[in-house]
Amino acid sequence: MFLPVSRKELDERGIRQLDYIVVTGDAYVDHPTFGAAIISRVAEAMGAAVGIIAQPQGLEDIRRLGAPRRAFLVSGGNIDSMVAHYTTAKRLRSQDAYSPGGRRGLRPDRAVIAYSQLCRKAFPGTPVVLGGLEASLRRFAHYDYWDDRVRPSILLDSGADLLIYGMGELQTMELVRRLEAGEEIASLTDIRGTCVLIDPRDTPWGGVQCPDFEIVARDKASYAKAVCQQMNEQDPLRGKILLQRHGNRMLVQNPPMRCLTTEELDWVAELPYERAAHPMYPEGVPALQEVEFSLTHNRGCFGACNFCSIAFHQGRHIAVRSEESLLREAEGFLKNPRFKGFISDVGGPTANFRRPSCDHQEGGMCRLQQRRCLAPEPCSRLRADHSAYLSLLRRLRALPGVKKVFIRSGIRYDYLLADPDSAFFEELVEHHVSGQLRVAPEHCAAGVLDCMGKPHIGAYREFSRRYMEKTRQLGKEQYLVPYLMSSHPGSTLEEAVELALFLKAERLHPDQVQDFYPTPGTVSTCMYYTGLDPFTGKQVYVPRSKEEKAMQRALLQYYLPENRALVKKALILAKREDLIGTGPGCLIPPDPRTGPAPAQKGRCAARPPRSHLKERSHDQWHEQRGRGHKPKRKSP
Numbered sequence: 001m002f003l004p005v006s007r008k009e010l011d012e013r014g015i016r017q018l019d020y021i022v023v024t025g026d027a028y029v030d031h032p033t034f035g036a037a038i039i040s041r042v043a044e045a046m047g048a049a050v051g052i053i054a055q056p057q058g059l060e061d062i063r064r065l066g067a068p069r070r071a072f073l074v075s076g077g078n079i080d081s082m083v084a085h086y087t088t089a090k091r092l093r094s095q096d097a098y099s100p101g102g103r104r105g106l107r108p109d110r111a112v113i114a115y116s117q118l119c120r121k122a123f124p125g126t127p128v129v130l131g132g133l134e135a136s137l138r139r140f141a142h143y144d145y146w147d148d149r150v151r152p153s154i155l156l157d158s159g160a161d162l163l164i165y166g167m168g169e170l171q172t173m174e175l176v177r178r179l180e181a182g183e184e185i186a187s188l189t190d191i192r193g194t195c196v197l198i199d200p201r202d203t204p205w206g207g208v209q210c211p212d213f214e215i216v217a218r219d220k221a222s223y224a225k226a227v228c229q230q231m232n233e234q235d236p237l238r239g240k241i242l243l244q245r246h247g248n249r250m251l252v253q254n255p256p257m258r259c260l261t262t263e264e265l266d267w268v269a270e271l272p273y274e275r276a277a278h279p280m281y282p283e284g285v286p287a288l289q290e291v292e293f294s295l296t297h298n299r300g301c302f303g304a305c306n307f308c309s310i311a312f313h314q315g316r317h318i319a320v321r322s323e324e325s326l327l328r329e330a331e332g333f334l335k336n337p338r339f340k341g342f343i344s345d346v347g348g349p350t351a352n353f354r355r356p357s358c359d360h361q362e363g364g365m366c367r368l369q370q371r372r373c374l375a376p377e378p379c380s381r382l383r384a385d386h387s388a389y390l391s392l393l394r395r396l397r398a399l400p401g402v403k404k405v406f407i408r409s410g411i412r413y414d415y416l417l418a419d420p421d422s423a424f425f426e427e428l429v430e431h432h433v434s435g436q437l438r439v440a441p442e443h444c445a446a447g448v449l450d451c452m453g454k455p456h457i458g459a460y461r462e463f464s465r466r467y468m469e470k471t472r473q474l475g476k477e478q479y480l481v482p483y484l485m486s487s488h489p490g491s492t493l494e495e496a497v498e499l500a501l502f503l504k505a506e507r508l509h510p511d512q513v514q515d516f517y518p519t520p521g522t523v524s525t526c527m528y529y530t531g532l533d534p535f536t537g538k539q540v541y542v543p544r545s546k547e548e549k550a551m552q553r554a555l556l557q558y559y560l561p562e563n564r565a566l567v568k569k570a571l572i573l574a575k576r577e578d579l580i581g582t583g584p585g586c587l588i589p590p591d592p593r594t595g596p597a598p599a600q601k602g603r604c605a606a607r608p609p610r611s612h613l614k615e616r617s618h619d620q621w622h623e624q625r626g627r628g629h630k631p632k633r634k635s636p
Contacts, residue, residue, distance in 0.1 A: 002030055002278055003040055004051045007064060019048040020176075021068040023119065024132075025077035025084075025111035026098040027281055028054035030274040033291045035132050035168075036075050041271040042169050043073070046176040054278075055099065055106045056115065059122050067123040070179045073172075074115045074160065075132030078287070080519060081111035082146050088515040089546075090146060101283035109146075112138075116158035127185040129175065130154065131164040136313050137521030139165050139195045139253060140230055140244055141213040143223070143529040145518040150217040150529075153244070153251050155197050161185045163195040167299060167314055169268055170257050192236075193257030200250040207241035207252070208233055214247070220530035221537075227526040228369060228534040234312055237364035259300065259319040266325035269296070275336075290344070293333050294408075297321050297392060298348035302357040302365070302373045303412055305442075306453040306523035307488065307516065310349045316365045316373075318353050323392050327399070334401045341402055346393060347409025352416060352424070354389040358382055368453075368523075369535040375455050376446075378418045386416070386424035397431060406434045410483075413439050413463035414455040429470045433478050437467065440483040443491065444502035451490030451527060451540055457502070464506070482508065486552040487543045488516040489527035493574040496552040500567075500587055501579075503556065513556040515549055558587045 004010050005028060010018070020043050024036035031037055040050045051065045077084065077098055084096050084107065095102040108114040112134045119128050138154040155163050162185060164171045171193045178188060189196045210229050211222040226244065233239040234256055242253040260268065275292065277285040299319040304311040326346075333339040345351070357365075357373040358381040366372075366379075373379050396405045407428065416425055428437075441460040443449050449456055464480055471478045484503075486496065503510070518525040527533060527540045543549055551573075554566035567588050571579050579587045 001272075002028070002052075002274055003044065004065070005054070005278065005280070007066070010051070010065065015049050017049075018051045018065055018068050019043075019070045020050045020073055021053055021065055022050060022073045022075070023053045023056060023062070023115045024075045025055060025081050025107040025115070025134075026287075027100045027106075027285045028052050028278040029098075029285050029288050030276060030278070031288060031291065032269050032271075032273055032275075033078075033294070033296060035078055037273060038268060038271075039073060039075075039131060039168055039172050041273060042172050042268065043176055045271055046173055047180075048176055056118065057106075059118060062115075062118045062122040067126050070176075071127040071129050071161075071185065072116075072119040072123075073129050073131060074112060074119065074135075074158075075130070076111040076115075076134030077107065077132065080134045080137065081107050081109060082144075083517070083519055085109060086146065088517045095286070097287040098285065100277070100281035100285055102286045110157075112154055113158045116160045120159055127162070128158070128160040129162045129164060129185075130158060130160045131168045131172075133309070133313060135163050136165040137309050137519070139163055140210065140226065140242075140251065141216050141223075141246070142520045143518070143525055144520065145525070145528075150213075150223065152213050152246050153195070153197070155195060155251065156246050156249065161196075162188060162191075164193060165195060165253070165313070166193050166256060167260070168193065168257075169260065169264070189252065190254060192254050195251060195253045197246070197249045197251055200245060200248070203243060203250050204241055204252065207243040210242060210244040212245040213251075220532065224526055224530045224532040224534040224537070227523065231312065231523065231534070232367045232369055234315060235364045236315065236317065237361075239364075256315060259315065259317045262320055262322050265299070265319055265321050269321055269325060269329065275332075293336075293339055293343055294345035294347070295326050295329060295343060295396075296348050297326055297346055297389075298350075298353055301349040301353065303350055303353075303375075303415075304368055304372060304453060306451065306527070307485070307525075309519065309521045311368070312521045314349060316357075317361070318356055320354050320388075323395060326392060327395060330396055330399055330402065334399075341404070343396060343402060343405045345406060345408040346396065347407060349409070350412050350415075351407050351409035352386060352389055352411045354392070355383070355385055372453060374412065374414050375453050376450055377455060378414060382415075382418060384415050384418035384420075386419050386421070390424045390427060393427065393432065404434070405432060407432045408434065408438065410438060410440055414459040417459060417463055417466075425466065426470065429467060429476075429478070430474055433476075435477070436479045436481045438481045438483065439463070442483060442485045443488065443495070443499055445491065445495040445498045448488055448490045448495050451533065452485075452488055452524065461506075482510070483514065484510055484556055485514050485516055486556055487549045489524055489531075489540045489542045491543060491552060492541050493548065493551060493555075493570050496555045497571065497574050497576050497579070497587075500555040500558045501585075504558075504585075504587065509559055510556060513553060515553055555587075564588055 022036050022040045044050045056062050096104045099106045116128050144151045174191050210226040216223040216226050236256040236258045239255040244251045300314050300317050301310045302316045444457040446456050518528040531542050551566050551570035554563035558567045
């Protein structure tokens with residue numbers, strides 16, 4: 001049974017007043033891949049009466065279920081509302097996959113702030129608790145790409161009482177227990193995995209003080225320092241309290257909440273979800289179609305790519321569900337008339353992580369500033385082992401009624417290559433690819449990959465070779481689809497040309513490419529705003545102008561006739577006119593009206609593509625690019 005969404009449903013169930021009302025920017029989908037569904041079911045399992053207000057349009061909607069006895073729980077939805085609305089170029093998207101029928105415009109910009117203020121206006125004095133991705137990633141002072149400025153903690157802008165960051169089940173359980181015991185919301189200042197604003201005189205001892213909001217808003221070096229401090233303390237085992245003053249208030253981030261145990265994660269996944277969109281949406285919700293018959297077996301990601309928010313939200317420790325729980329969920333699919341025998345995914349943030357990265361994590365993960373598990377090459381302590389994941393996949397394949405089990409979440413091919421046992425790789429290619437396997441090399445230039453926190457391109461080349469060789473042996477028609485990113489901090493036109501040459505050498509024609517999107521809560525966004533690597537303090541080149549971004553994007557699809565003018569301009573600016581011609585190493589042909597310049601005849605075949613050059617280290621890259629190099633355009 002769905003949770004109540006109307007006064008009529010409250011009356012039918014004999015509920016006079018709800019304990020908690022979950023307000024979400026997504027359509028109401030009662031499925032364990034939707035954060036609002038998880039939190040509402042967890043609170044319900046604690047004995048609370050819970051209702052849902054999905055995508056409210058004003059005060060009338062907020063007042064629909066009356067005032068909750070304990071609190072409003074406010075979330076912007078599964079993704080940041082600004083990302084849901086706008087492309088990287090800040091143009092309005094044509095669809096919103098988390099809204100009924102994919103319609104756009106059903107949630108406001110900065111939904112968490114808007115909803116929190118509506119709750120305050122509708123029912124003054126009722127506690128408001130923030131959660132979900134949008135609130136979690138905006139918990140500190142943060143650069144906002146859409147405003148092009150540093151905004152304060154979302155707690156300050158929203159006027160809420162408490163902010164839950166990360167995966168919030170344990171925090172929600174603690175909140176429900178303590179409010180039910182009669183504690184006031186203002187006294188809940190010590191729950192792990194939460195942030196509060198307090199009087200600076202009540203600041204707890206032993207915290208790490210980040211530069212104040214007023215300082216980071218005007219000084220980019222201080223902003224980078226704050227981001228480094230925040231990333232260093234995001235570990236549930238050794239993370240300290242973080243502090244950041246906002247005027248006459250002190251933002252306190254309590255240490256991260258511990259990870260769920262396997263038993264707890266099983267319990268959360270097997271709460272009585274309807275696993276469907278609410279019937280009030282006859283047109284359905286597009287986002288559900290991708291995950292309705294998928295299985296999430298893990299949480300967390302020790303890959304920690306700089307452009308990804310997972311490390312700052314879910315964390316780097318791996319939590320997993322048991323095989324028995326996942327098998328029960330899969331067996332439930334068989335009872336669904338919409339299930340056709342295909343499990344669309346067995347994954348998570350990274351599909352092939354089902355154990356800790358090493359055996360030395362009892363005291364916490366290494367700080368990203370000091371050491372990474374996989375980049376630029378696997379740590380010597382890494383223990384790559386797919387045996388548990390392979391066991392799960394084999395048992396799922398053996399279920400009667402299951403025709404295929406696919407892996408559509410991203411896999412870390414560098415982690416796969418580090419496993420001395422090739423059994424998982426062989427069965428992956430044979431059984432679990434639905435025509436195309438998606439992987440994410442992102443770039444090929446070593447310096448850009450270092451700025452991304454990604455492995456160097458040699459790992460992709462080796463995996464690609466093995467994958468295609470195994471595919472041919474099996475007589476299958478399967479392909480490798482690489483995700484690529486243009487205009488990431490660190491990428492000049494020179495590196496963009498290098499990536500185009502790599503694509504040509506690999507005979508890759510990507511249908512889609514992604515411009516770097518500076519979203520809140522990532523290291524790469526810090527680089528974009530400050531021009532600094534927060535972990536090293538070194539300056540990083542940042543492509544900012546629309547024209548340069550367009551040229552870098554066009555180079556990834558140099559073969560399209562409509563991109564020819566941009567590619568030609570990029571090659572001229574990069575002093576690579578030798579790549580304009582008819583030779584086998586050239587990217588584009590000469591203009592048929594003018595022909596190639598005489599000085600360029602025959603050069604493109606003689607100069608090897610840069611993707612064939614020896615990979616450079618991070619320090620070599622900085623020296624070759626020139627430390628202290630700044631873009632001509634001023635930083636925002």
